[in-house]
Amino acid sequence: MTSGRQAEGAGPGPDPARDPDPDPDPDPASARLPSRVARLLSALFYGTCSFLIVLVNKALLTAYRFPSPIFLGIGQMAATIIILYVSKLNKIIHFPDFDKKIPVKLFPLPLLYIGNHISGLSSTSKLSSDLAFNLEGYIFVFLNDIFTAANGVYTKQKMDPKELGKYGVLFYNACFMIIPTLIISVSTGDLQQATEFNEWKNVLFIIQFLLSCFLGFLLMYSTVLCSYYNSALTTAVVGAIKNVSIAYIGMLVGGDYIFSVLNFVGLNICMAGGLRYSFLTLSGHLKPKQPVDEENIPLDLKS
Numbered sequence: 287m288t289s290g291r292q293a294e295g296a297g298p299g300p301d302p303a304r305d306p307d308p309d310p311d312p313d314p315a316s317a318r319l320p321s322r323v324a325r326l327l328s329a330l331f332y333g334t335c336s337f338l339i340v341l342v343n344k345a346l347l348t349a350y351r352f353p354s355p356i357f358l359g360i361g362q363m364a365a366t367i368i369i370l371y372v373s374k375l376n377k378i379i380h381f382p383d384f385d386k387k388i389p390v391k392l393f394p395l396p397l398l399y400i401g402n403h404i405s406g407l408s409s410t411s412k413l414s415s416d417l418a419f420n421l422e423g424y425i426f427v428f429l430n431d432i433f434t435a436a437n438g439v440y441t442k443q444k445m446d447p448k449e450l451g452k453y454g455v456l457f458y459n460a461c462f463m464i465i466p467t468l469i470i471s472v473s474t475g476d477l478q479q480a481t482e483f484n485e486w487k488n489v490l491f492i493i494q495f496l497l498s499c500f501l502g503f504l505l506m507y508s509t510v511l512c513s514y515y516n517s518a519l520t521t522a523v524v525g526a527i528k529n530v531s532i533a534y535i536g537m538l539v540g541g542d543y544i545f546s547v548l549n550f551v552g553l554n555i556c557m558a559g560g561l562r563y564s565f566l567t568l569s570g571h572l573k574p575k576q577p578v579d580e581e582n583i584p585l586d587l588k589s
Contacts, residue, residue, distance in 0.1 A: 328515040329515075329516060331508045332512035338501055339501040339502065342501060343358070343498055346491075346495060352480075352485070353479040354476045356470060356471045356474070357479075358499075359403045359502075360464060360467055362505075363403075363460040363463065364460075366460040369503050370453055374453075379453045381451055382451075382454055388454075388458055389462065391449055392455070395455070399459045405426050441510060442513045456506055460506075
């Protein structure tokens with residue numbers, strides 16, 4: 287009787303023949319932390335997109351002398367809205383529908399986003415790769431550095447899967463700022479200059495303009511991914527490495543680089559520091575706080 291009651295109280299135990307691994311993972315959520323490969327690939331994705339869009343924008347704003355960097359930014363925002371909305375309609379991605387709380391949840395990210403966007407495009411149009419002094423160009427570069435750092439920090443904070451998630455941050459950022467940016471473009475004459483531009487019949491120019499709009503979406507998406515899997519500082523450092531890489535290419539291609547010892551030494555110091563930080567971060571010596579993708583965690587584990 288005693289042994290029978292013990293058997294009833296114990297219930298069926300694990301059967302090694304049916305369950306070769308009866309002990310579950312004590313921390314299933316840890317398996318969902320981004321791996322070193324995910325961190326590396328997201329950083330490379332961001333660096334590649336950032337590098338390519340600078341080359342395309344440089345061709346549009348300097349080679350073709352397109353006079354409207356703000357209008358180009360509007361095209362990139364429109365591409366982001368269209369791609370994400372169509373993807374949501376086709377259930378490829380998911381982000382919450384609009385409600386009155388979303389602007390409060392997102393603020394001040396849209397303002398930082400548009401500041402980063404316009405200052406980046408303006409600095410690209412004002413500076414050549416020889417980095418010769420240009421007060422207006424350097425002011426835009428300085429502003430772009432500030433907006434980039436602040437945008438990375440706030441993006442990291444706003445990507446809570448329980449709230450907007452990665453795609454929601456991208457979509458509503460673009461939605462909230464495209465109309466104000468359009469108003470700025472109209473009031474400054476930027477839109478009129480864009481519509482009167484004489485290269486709109488040039489098929490090659492149109493292809494590069496559309497490519498810039500698509501790369502604008504990829505850049506925003508890759509920035510969010512890099513900030514999500516790494517840290518805002520890592521994203522900023524990868525961006526700095528990209529800028530120096532473009533300067534190196536400008537030494538060999540383009541013909542507008544003027545050699546200077548201080549300039550060359552400074553570029554190499556910047557590149558060495560950026561590569562050293564990236565190596566330490568991605569090799570695990572400097573580990574940012576890793577996010578857990580709560581959207582993919584079962585409900586029983588969340589509780």
